[in-house]
Amino acid sequence: MKNVTVTMEDSVAEWARLEAARRNTSVSRLVGEMLAEKMRHDDAYERAMREALEFKSFGVSQGRSQAREAMYPRGRS
Template sequence: MRNVTVSLDDETARWARIEAARRDTSLSRYVGDLLREQMTEPEAYERAQQSYLSRGPVTLRVPGQQYPTRDEVHQR
């Protein structure tokens, strides 16, 4: 694990310390977790998208039947 120095303005540093305390963790761990989350989020989104797209199209109606009207769908 590497040590990194980060400079923050007073207001941001105060907010970060409070958020870390709310989570019962150190400021260092809190910032590391935020960065790790930002690093892995695009990968998780990509996996979810690929999973969804691999399922193929979903049929919304029985073949040979017409789609319901707008009023039927909304029960007006």
């Protein structure tokens, strides 16, 4: 484990102290858990995005598609 120094606004530090107390943990552990969750979320998002961008089509086109009119002919009156 690494020790780090974090600078934050007084109001953020107060919230962190209260939240840590509510969870019965330290501010240090609270911040570490929040960062670990953010890291897991970002990793999952990046992995999903990469998979989506690598998606290959199920089929191969056999040339030009038909015109709409050829696919859906209208009855002549």
